[in-house]
Amino acid sequence: MEEVKQKTLIVNAVALRAYELMCIARSMAQLYDVNRDICSRYVHSTSRGHEAIQLAAGFLLTANDFASPYYRDESMLLAIGFSPLELMLQLLAKKDDPFSGGRTYYGHPSLKRKGFPTIPHQSSATGMQAIPATGMAHGLAYLHSQGLLVEKESIVLCSLGDGSVTEGEVAEAFQMAVLKKLPITYLVQDNDWGISATGREMRTMDAYEYAAGFKGLERMRVDGSDFIESYKGLVKAFDLGHHTSGVRKEWYRGENLLEQEKDDPIVKLEAYLLANGQSSASLKKIQDRSRKKVQEDFEQALLMPDPDPTDFDSHEFAFTEILEEKGTRSPKSGEKVTMVDAALHAVDEILRQHPEAIFYGQDVGARLGGVFREAATLAQKYGERHVCGWGETYC
Numbered sequence: 001m002e003e004v005k006q007k008t009l010i011v012n013a014v015a016l017r018a019y020e021l022m023c024i025a026r027s028m029a030q031l032y033d034v035n036r037d038i039c040s041r042y043v044h045s046t047s048r049g050h051e052a053i054q055l056a057a058g059f060l061l062t063a064n065d066f067a068s069p070y071y072r073d074e075s076m077l078l079a080i081g082f083s084p085l086e087l088m089l090q091l092l093a094k095k096d097d098p099f100s101g102g103r104t105y106y107g108h109p110s111l112k113r114k115g116f117p118t119i120p121h122q123s124s125a126t127g128m129q130a131i132p133a134t135g136m137a138h139g140l141a142y143l144h145s146q147g148l149l150v151e152k153e154s155i156v157l158c159s160l161g162d163g164s165v166t167e168g169e170v171a172e173a174f175q176m177a178v179l180k181k182l183p184i185t186y187l188v189q190d191n192d193w194g195i196s197a198t199g200r201e202m203r204t205m206d207a208y209e210y211a212a213g214f215k216g217l218e219r220m221r222v223d224g225s226d227f228i229e230s231y232k233g234l235v236k237a238f239d240l241g242h243h244t245s246g247v248r249k250e251w252y253r254g255e256n257l258l259e260q261e262k263d264d265p266i267v268k269l270e271a272y273l274l275a276n277g278q279s280s281a282s283l284k285k286i287q288d289r290s291r292k293k294v295q296e297d298f299e300q301a302l303l304m305p306d307p308d309p310t311d312f313d314s315h316e317f318a319f320t321e322i323l324e325e326k327g328t329r330s331p332k333s334g335e336k337v338t339m340v341d342a343a344l345h346a347v348d349e350i351l352r353q354h355p356e357a358i359f360y361g362q363d364v365g366a367r368l369g370g371v372f373r374e375a376a377t378l379a380q381k382y383g384e385r386h387v388c389g390w391g392e393t394y395c
């Protein structure tokens, strides 16, 4: 009994935090609209309608995890721990934008910050995050298999819209995730729209039905406008992902969320909180506090400096100490070999000297060793776990 009470308290505390962030996200959307002269200079989308599922996902991501959020995931970023100010610095392309110093498009997060999940840079082409995100999961699985990673609990979250799931890239990613049994969760936020095309115009089936075609992909549907439902569902999904490598999840959210007010995530969460001991006055306080915070952060963001034009190329290339070719191109004792053999010998040397290395790529396989025999004998020598790719062999 005590345990149930304890659990309810935790859920309520999380729900209250979610309510506050929902109010913040809504205030941000309203403020951007009122200030559209300034804000619409930079293309942006808000997370209106998607707040519940995004907040649930953001709360559950840990510093050990990896995430590929897409442009709509503003509420997920709030839940991860970004302030409205930081997100506004990105919207306004300011110098202190935490993702890229004001150099990239809004809603393209990238992050390497202590205590936060790792976020690689995102592409502007929708759905393109699916392959790199799946690659991260592949990397994690490989490092674990080699005993090179101590944190056992990492997962990758790849967030997508329903329109983007119709793209070929996403099919490739799903295929590799099931083939290699990777620790990844695909969160598909289905609002039944692309930009101007409806679900009916884009596809014959939704993402949940589509996912059934990928053998071994574990699917789950949840009403993404209901915070409690979303949170419980994601706890289950993340838990599976953390503890059994080889479980993938497909996420799906309810349809046409904003068509009826009853499906507005804020209205739903409000009803839940009122039924669970909160008063209208306390919720009103949260709303007012959120609105004030967002307004103050916006005023502050407007005053912040723009990026310095003189350092626009500072981060184009990583620094390298190797600026000149060294060594002898034709050593006296050297034997002349074809280019493909030279490459094969180089990879052989790397795999011999670095047991943790992997030779990976399209059509790299054990049986034939590639179309030019560029991987010949390597899988036999070092094992298929170290020499593998897609299209031929399982590792």
Ligand SMILES: Cc1ncc(C[n+]2csc(CCOP(=O)(O)OP(=O)(O)O)c2C)c(N)n1
Pocket (backbone or CB within 6 Å): 072, 124, 125, 126, 160, 161, 162, 163, 164, 165, 189, 191, 193, 194, 195
């Ligand atoms: C490859 C590609 N095609 C088209 C676009 C233009 N575009 C940007 S967002 C978008 C809609 C995507 O819809 P969905 O994946 O359902 O995401 P939603 O915004 O509905 O959450 C499109 C077509 C793009 N960015 N990249």
Ligand SMILES: [Mg+2]
Pocket (backbone or CB within 6 Å): 161, 162, 163, 189, 190, 191, 192, 193, 194
């Ligand atoms: Mg959509």
